[in-house]
Amino acid sequence: MPVQQARARSRQQKILRAAADVISRRGYRDAAVEEIAREAETSKGGVYFHFPGKEAILLALLDHTAGLLRGKVEAAIAAEADPVAKADAALRTLLRILAKHRTLARVFAVEAAGAGPRFNARVSAIQDEFIALIREQLDDAVAAGAIAPMDTTVVAQAWMGALDAVLQRYVTAGSGGAGRRSLDEIHETLRLTLLRSIGAEPAPRPTGNGDRQDSGDRHDH
Amino acid sequence: MPVQQARARSRQQKILRAAADVISRRGYRDAAVEEIAREAETSKGGVYFHFPGKEAILLALLDHTAGLLRGKVEAAIAAEADPVAKADAALRTLLRILAKHRTLARVFAVEAAGAGPRFNARVSAIQDEFIALIREQLDDAVAAGAIAPMDTTVVAQAWMGALDAVLQRYVTAGSGGAGRRSLDEIHETLRLTLLRSIGAEPAPRPTGNGDRQDSGDRHDH
DNA sequence: CAAAACCGACCGACCGGTCGGTTTTCGGGC
DNA sequence: GCCCGAAAACCGACCGGTCGGTCGGTTTTG
Numbered sequence: 001m002p003v004q005q006a007r008a009r010s011r012q013q014k015i016l017r018a019a020a021d022v023i024s025r026r027g028y029r030d031a032a033v034e035e036i037a038r039e040a041e042t043s044k045g046g047v048y049f050h051f052p053g054k055e056a057i058l059l060a061l062l063d064h065t066a067g068l069l070r071g072k073v074e075a076a077i078a079a080e081a082d083p084v085a086k087a088d089a090a091l092r093t094l095l096r097i098l099a100k101h102r103t104l105a106r107v108f109a110v111e112a113a114g115a116g117p118r119f120n121a122r123v124s125a126i127q128d129e130f131i132a133l134i135r136e137q138l139d140d141a142v143a144a145g146a147i148a149p150m151d152t153t154v155v156a157q158a159w160m161g162a163l164d165a166v167l168q169r170y171v172t173a174g175s176g177g178a179g180r181r182s183l184d185e186i187h188e189t190l191r192l193t194l195l196r197s198i199g200a201e202p203a204p205r206p207t208g209n210g211d212r213q214d215s216g217d218r219h220d221h
Numbered sequence: 222m223p224v225q226q227a228r229a230r231s232r233q234q235k236i237l238r239a240a241a242d243v244i245s246r247r248g249y250r251d252a253a254v255e256e257i258a259r260e261a262e263t264s265k266g267g268v269y270f271h272f273p274g275k276e277a278i279l280l281a282l283l284d285h286t287a288g289l290l291r292g293k294v295e296a297a298i299a300a301e302a303d304p305v306a307k308a309d310a311a312l313r314t315l316l317r318i319l320a321k322h323r324t325l326a327r328v329f330a331v332e333a334a335g336a337g338p339r340f341n342a343r344v345s346a347i348q349d350e351f352i353a354l355i356r357e358q359l360d361d362a363v364a365a366g367a368i369a370p371m372d373t374t375v376v377a378q379a380w381m382g383a384l385d386a387v388l389q390r391y392v393t394a395g396s397g398g399a400g401r402r403s404l405d406e407i408h409e410t411l412r413l414t415l416l417r418s419i420g421a422e423p424a425p426r427p428t429g430n431g432d433r434q435d436s437g438d439r440h441d442h
Numbered sequence: 443c444a445a446a447a448c449c450g451a452c453c454g455a456c457c458g459g460t461c462g463g464t465t466t467t468c469g470g471g472c
Numbered sequence: 473g474c475c476c477g478a479a480a481a482c483c484g485a486c487c488g489g490t491c492g493g494t495c496g497g498t499t500t501t502g
Contacts, residue, residue, distance in 0.1 A: 027337060029250045032457060043483045116248065151410040157390050158383035158414055165382020166375060189372040193379055197418035253491060264449045
């Protein structure tokens, strides 16, 4: 019965979207299942028909989103040849996508943190995947002689943390403010800073990059 | 009546210490006031005699700790003359103290995150103070011509984020593990990476530093 | 002995999860 | 095309437990 299956999947997607919304607004603990249900235009019972419990919703949301993100980042890496450019690409993609979906970024970086040890473990594992991704690129760059040897694990962690912090500010910052920076300005500063941090300053420098809007496929969540 | 005041302060301190303990174990939401009371060897009523509410406890804990931390960092900065060395000192002090008090680090970086918007705002403000502190040192370094001009706000954010992420891993990481690094190794990598990121590689380099264990004063919390 | 400090039973709000009942869907018999 | 009946999907009142906060009473303190 592919009909029901499609329906079920669509319902689940709708609930996940609603959950992401509500959680990003209220935080995981204060996101009542009933409110998620309302946002998804269904009822508590409806939600519990599709998910075994509240916990499962966030876990599913986490995994689903992480999968999409990782796919994007891996694709971006594969599209580059030069090791340093690969690392740069991973960074750029992560920044761009997370910045576009502030809601998701909040859920990932903030809300899941205080949602209990099980979630911490999951988020930690997911972040580890991305850190590993960055680290691999750095390792390749070292192997290729493009940059000097270093503790790439720690450096990758630092990159991820820097990206996260800067993004956090960007997402959370009051909309007004005199010191407001555009995402592109932030990206450029961050890019230069991070590349310099591994001793790769005069990098390819795709300033007049023509690959903006790299693809048209839409599939939030 | 200085006697009562002293007693009151001592009670409050005891409750704050207990709160830090329980919160770091259970997380803010799951830290029941009654458990904090038990840990502080008092009762719920006793706690509510000293604090107007649960929220006030964490807020007080946050402010108190932030004050101590900032004092330490400012002292470390003041003790250096060279602009780059000042920035380096701020970083080193933050890393060392936070690493020493994992409990507090957890409360600051993790638990407060999911504890509601009011806490996010407070933690955000506190982090902003430290970011500002770092930024000032960077600005001075730029003014002194020690490093090239850059968007010091974003760079300071990145530094703070990098520090936080690396520290987070260090604090959270499973105790065993083959890739386990000592704090000193991490510090050195991070130091080099961050200094390089602002183009200050050949820094003073206090590798054979003699200022380890800079002071003996003990005052957790 | 009064005021400060402390105690803990209790209240009320909230929320995750359940469940009996209702509506919708859809394949197959006519 | 239409109807039907069963299964899938959905609904929301309700239950049980938790926990922040209250308050009248008790102990300690100066």
